[in-house]
Amino acid sequence: MRGGRGRCPMSGFRHLFSPLRLGPLTLANRIVFSAHLTNYAEDGLPSEQHAAYYAARAAGGAGLIITEEHSTHVTDWPYEKLIHGFSPRVVAGYRRITEAVHAHGTPILAQLNHNGGQASSMYSRLPVWAPSPVPDPLFREVPKEVTVAEIAEIVAGYAAVAAHCAEGGFDGVELQCSHSSIVRGFLSPATNLRTDAYGGPLENRARLLREIVDAVREAIGPGRVLGCGCAATNSWTAAPPSPRPSRRPGWWRPPARPTTSTPRSAWPLRRCT
Template sequence: MSSGGERSAVPDVLAPAMLGPVRLRNRVIKAATYEGRSRDGLVTDELIEFHRAPAAGGVGMTTVAFCAVSAEGRTDRHQLYWRREALPGLRRLTDAVHAEGAAVSAQLGHAGPVANPGGTGVRALAPGRFPHPMTMRLTRAATAEDLRRVVRAHAEAAVMAAESGFDAVEIHCGHNYLVSSFLSPRLNRRDDRYGGSLAGRARLLREVANAVRDAVGDRIAILLKLNMDDGVRGGFWLDEAIPVARWLEQDGSVDAIELTEGSSLLNPMYLFRGPAPIDEFAGAMSGAVRWGVRLFGRYLLRSYPYEDAYLLADARQVRQQVDLPLVLLGGVTGKPVMDLAMREGFAFVAAARALLREPDLVNTIAEGGRETSLCIHCNKCMPTIYSATRCVLATPPAGYSSDTEQSPRLV
């Protein structure tokens, strides 16, 4: 075990670093944020530009989100999912990012109970049957064969990612997407080998991570996004996240863990912190859903106080128990927070909203300019996932259309 106090030299966040087999030009990662720029499950020029911009702006790596491992695992019908037809567009995307000197990662996952049955045409897969809080449609309890199929799909997706030029993949095991929902004692009431004890509830996560490692070896880096706290009563929490992180370290299945919190299913604002933009969410909807959000949105979209590095207190406890490289997410707004993360023993930092506001923030910092993002954490970027994800305070990007039809969930 290690702790921040035992670590020697504090790395420079803007200096090159190794992530598994991949050399990044610095330790700043553009975190996965749903882009709202794919159509019919394929890459668009607008999606390529979305990732080219922070690459040109200096990040070490940008993360494409959310790339479903199967059609049923999507959160909306236009979302990228892994199949041969998608590979030429993905290759164009990775080439564009590499041309700017950055690496690029693909976030792999299955949305599980967060999936949108209206877009996929099938009932959402989950540990058991329960109604989705927004659609009130019942989920379908995953069978053992379903889970074997999901594990294979992750491995096959990782191989396609490597073939498409991705430098890394990030396995999505957070926010009560499928693997995360199996970790949750609140959502997973199974009495088979995938339920019960923590070892049973973590079985799917370990099978997925091991399958991905077996499929790609050291050809590309493997990250895993892990919840520390679902943000709901009876959910997965830090006392179980720490042993899961230890198991991943023992398995040797991943090169780094990105620590996160919250539930896209039950408490989405717990990850983002700050005000909940209920009016803006309602404005992005239509018909009865719009009125439902206005009347009841405050019960699902709760507000939490924002502060820089707001996940640090929890992430520090994981850091003290594992030696595996960790990525600090949450309130990474500029150089002071990045330097704090390095002093605390984190190997990388991941930023989302700050880079939506200023894709060139890393270059601004490196060139001796302003050290803190202009992002004011208003969260009004969040409802833009239903059209094209963007900072509403910045100039609309090329290719933005306010009537793009989308219905994704928060990543």
């Protein structure tokens, strides 16, 4: 009808409820319940409330669920009710979540992250780790510049948490590499002032991400999805482009996310050269 009267409101979304192949998975539709903080963790562990919360979204018809972030290292505890994915104790809670969601035929991914320089030592009482000692204008804490040995520890941490997720029944993992992420910190010339193999040109700044992708893929095997949430833009002048995806992961998702939760106007742009 003219003017759109009488037209089905969903007629413009003809693909929304069609299946989608995602690496080894086939989604029933293209509705994704994306990662966000719930504050349901108890003593660093997934709770029964987590299982009920995600199961309800699966029952509602979501084609894919991605959980909130799971910390990959003891130095990353920016808020109280964070899931400590680095602890083997999380596996039982993971199984409760995945079994509850799978009961509705919905696949579920776990999001892995280390908040890097946009974290806090309030709960961990440990130095905040980052590529360079550049304080975030909002969080203000001066981070510790990680050594090459500590970078290897970060990579191993991601792999260990990915293995816990696989053991707990997740269908794959998503790497959070945009806002509040140590990977984002390495990718950006505003926060990565290193002169070694992990700093300087984009190829070097992306080295940590490539190493994490390879380690996580090995940890979860070829039968699970590996996603990477990178920022579409750095939101400031002279920002580098997002690195090209590796062909090894089962999935690469470049979302339109902000690179940092800090306003552009707050950054000292002289560092972005």
